[in-house]
Amino acid sequence: MTNPDRADLRASADSVLARLVSDTTGKARLREDQWRAIEALVADKRRALVVQRTGWGKSAVYFVATSLLRERGSGPTVIVSPLLALMRNQVEAAARAGISARTINSSNTEEWDTVQAEVAAGEVDVLLVSPERLNNPDFRDQVLPKLAAATGLLVVDEAHCISDWGHDFRPDYRRLRTMLADLPAGVPVLATTATANARVTADVAEQLGTGAGTDALVLRGALDRESxxxxxxxxxxxxxxxxxxxxxxxxxxxxxxxxxxxxxxxxxxxxxxxxxxxxxxxxxxxxxxxxxxxxxxxxxxxxxxxxxxxxxxxxxxxxxxxxxxxxxxxxxxxxxxxxxxxxxxxxxxxxxxxxxxxxxxxxxxQYFASVAFPPEELVRRTLAVLGQADRPLSLPALEPLVELRRTRLETMLKVLDVDGAVRRVKGGWTTTAQPWSYDSERYAWVAxxxxxxxxxxxxxxxxxxxxxxxxxxxxxxxxxxxxxxxxxxxxxxxxxxxxxxxxxxxxxxLGRPGADVEPRKMWPTGLAAVGISLKGRIPEAEQSFPGRALGRLSDIGWGNRLRPMLAAQAPDGPVQDDVVKAVVTVLADWAKGPGGWASGAADAPPRPVGVVTVASRGRPQLVGSLGSRIAEVGRMPLLGSVEYAPEAMDTRISRTNSAQRVRALHEAFTVPPELAEALAAADGPVLLVDDLSDSGWTLAVAARLLRRAGARGVFPLVLAIQT
Missing domain, CATH: 3.40.50.300 (P-loop containing nucleotide triphosphate hydrolases)
Structure with a gap:
């Protein structure tokens, strides 16, 4: 493009900017680096990485470039954007510049077919896609190839998410390498972020193919925010x-x-x-x-x-x-x-x-750090399970076979997908049987x-x-x-x-105690694969009533008091008086509140007539003293404890996913004969007392045992819930 042509292009770009920022004075002008990026994308069809502070105007680059490219016959711009709030802002900003923008994300599934038809008809200038769509089997296999073939500009917004050296790594973003490989020659690519240090910048540039030797433009500005x-x-x-x-x-x-x-x-x-x-x-x-x-x-x-x-x-x-x-x-x-x-x-x-x-x-x-990439033996176990399966396995089907929480399991699979070791297909995940090595040095560096x-x-x-x-x-x-x-x-x-x-x-x-403990109502799926016959809805006659906790470990009120008490390294000991006093307050509010036994409602459950504790291997004094103090204050008998079965005394109870936890708990507890006799004689429900509920399955399994042993109802009461 000649210099006069570039001068005309610059004038057109400033005109689009004026519409974008609603400037009626004609004075709106692009920053020099904004223009350099637009020139690279529109005139030279290059790839560019823009690292500039928030508020600098990165979105103006891709909207102005989109308008200019569309005027010159290019296909629609595809923007990979991570958050719904960001998408909504971008759609509104595009409209100000006369640009038609649509989105495909988890909140508008009912519109996907219409949006895709509008894109095919050339009615959409900008399509915003969430990174999770990139590895949805239907979207990846049916929509993405057509989109890559027609795209006039690919924009990767918040591009630091690509890098696991960064603070907000998202495996789905790395699927962009597939789309980049499928782009026709000469399609420009823009990556933008405000939060990338030198290491992340280099990593993003390499993954997007904007590294050395590709004649890419990297624009990195000062990050001061003078306001x-x-x-x-x-x-x-x-x-x-x-x-x-x-x-x-x-x-x-x-x-x-x-x-x-x-x-x-x-x-x-x-x-x-x-x-x-x-x-x-x-x-x-x-x-x-x-x-x-x-x-x-x-x-x-x-x-x-x-x-x-x-x-x-x-x-x-x-x-x-x-x-x-x-x-x-x-x-x-x-x-x-x-x-x-x-x-x-x-x-x-x-x-x-x-x-x-x-x-x-x-x-x-520390809690969020605990969800880092799993140890190699768990990764290998997952690959082995997928390799032995005769069909794709969904996350619920994998959970009973792998000791990982669902969110951590899903993130791990996405990383393995990017690495080529597994593939997401209709119905779940399969192994590719491709060689794969555990990059322990990289994971340790990230930690x-x-x-x-x-x-x-x-x-x-x-x-x-x-x-x-x-x-x-x-x-x-x-x-x-x-x-x-x-x-x-x-x-x-x-x-x-x-x-x-x-x-x-x-x-x-902050001192007001009390949090709801919702009962489990459905067994985890896939238990039959590990020999457990439980499935579907838990019969109402085997469920607990809704329960109560003193507080959540994640809150800033009682959570601050309970976290040190229930930490793994905390010493065991009798429950302290201030905690008992707060638990009594919870009980009083519970009894009189909606659904409480003293609420006066026509369908109110009977008042608890006894206390049962859950055996604890880590905090027996705490749980035992809490149960006895509640029984004393409530003038109820302490009926006994749901105990560990002798063969389960040394069994490790999984604290990973629901299926693994139920698998371990299924035969771990027993109701002693003397407790069964007391339950049969009790003329009403019992309080089931424990220290911590992190998944709800210990309470669900214990309540089921108590109900089957004759308890007329079970009210769970714990010191803390994990969420």
Missing amino acids: LSLSVLRLPDAANRLAWLADHLGELPGSGIIYTLTVAAAEEVTAYLRQCGHTVASYTGRTENADRQQAEEDLLANRVKALVATSALGMGFDKPDLGFVVHMGSPSSPIAYYQQVGRAGRGVEHAEVLLLPGKEDEAIW RQRESEQQAMRDYATSTDCRMEFLRRQLDDDEAAPCGRCDNCSGARFSDKVSGAALDAARGE
Whole structure:
């Protein structure tokens, strides 16, 4: 393309940008690196990797390039995009530029056929696809080849997800290598991210085929965010952090996001702030899709002061005037933290970013670290099971045969799929019988990287140096320098003082005990494969009633008290008085609440008439004393304990997936004769007491035994549930 042609192309690109940003003055101009990327894609049909800070305008690159390419007869742009919130923002942004955009993701399955027909008819300029679609058998085999053949531009948004050196590795993203291999010659490719250090950048470039020798364009800019003022405020405990929010949320500029590390914490913070009169909404992985959309719209329209969110509201959510981001708890990676705080200050001169680290952060980091790539023997076991099968095996069919939780099993299979060792087909997974080696050095390096990132976040929270410079150096930004805006550069802007009223209310909210324990109603599928005849719905006469727990291990209230007590290395001992007092409160509220035996409802169950404990090999004193104290307070007899069968005393009870756990528990427990006699004589239900419910299957199996032995009903009562 000649220089005059490129000048005309630049003018056309600026014109599209003006429509995209709703500029009516004609003054909108692309940044120089935005233009360099567009020129490479449109004029030279090259591949480009753009690593630029959040708010720089990466989406403008692919929307402007799309418009120009479509004018020149190219096929539709395919954008691989990881989050529904990001997709919704992108569809709206495209419409402003006169670009027709549609999506294919888990929330619009009923529209897939229509969308695919519109693409085939040339009516769609941009198709946004979730990475999970790339390895859906139907989509991969039927749709993807046609899409690759017709694509005018392939965009990989949030491309750091491709790299397992990064903080947010997603195996589905690596299926892009298949699509890249199938692209016709000369189809441009754009990869974008705001959160990639040098190692991740090199890895992404290599996987996308944009490495050395391919004449690719790599644009990496400085990562300073001049609108952000970073601060850290260390407060004594969770109650003080909640009280601080209640007192100071209204003082923060505009509307914003309050990030928490767990769903339970998000729900607690939301409930408390609403109680204090703040207009907030919760946004987590449990939030229904319609409620998520409403929450996003409310934040965009400033109808709420804040969304209290987990990382489910992460990459790409676009609200230019977002005034603040507060973290109730520290993420485990400075790169993830930089990405989340990047939601703020994209279209305003000043935004506040505040980290409120908590004592529970480390325990939550450890939990998420426990789902790393499995040891080699478990991987080999899975490959062997698939190799011996005469048909594809679904995840439920694999679970009884492999000791891995379903989410971890699925992630492992996706990695093996990328490595060519297995393949997802209709009906499940099969082995390819191709040679495969366990890259222990790489997996160990990734684990060490995670530990290094955690230490970096500890250092960030305690550093006396510039906080923005710290984050930029973590991202290998060579231009990192003191920002002059953070609390360490310019002095603290937030007081650690909280009002007595807010602190009392926070302590009351966090100290309020009680969480529901939902009974298991269906046996895991696939038990017949391991010789267990249980299947389908658990008969109602063998189920427990809904139960109660003192708290969740993942919450910031009772969770902080229960985690050390129930940790694997914690010493056993009698239950303490404050815990008993709280359990009694749970019992009183339970009895009088909906479905409680003292509720007065016509269908209320009978009052419990006795207490039964579950035998514990790790905490016998804790469980035994809890049962006896409850019996004493409730003036009920302690009827006995569901014991381990003699042959199961040394059997390890699997704590992986449901099928493996039921397989191990099925014949592990027994009801002693004296307990069976007491149950037969009891004129009502019993309380079944245990320390921890992490899957619900111990309670389900024990309740089934008690019901079959004559119990008229079983009410589970535990100190904690895992979720």
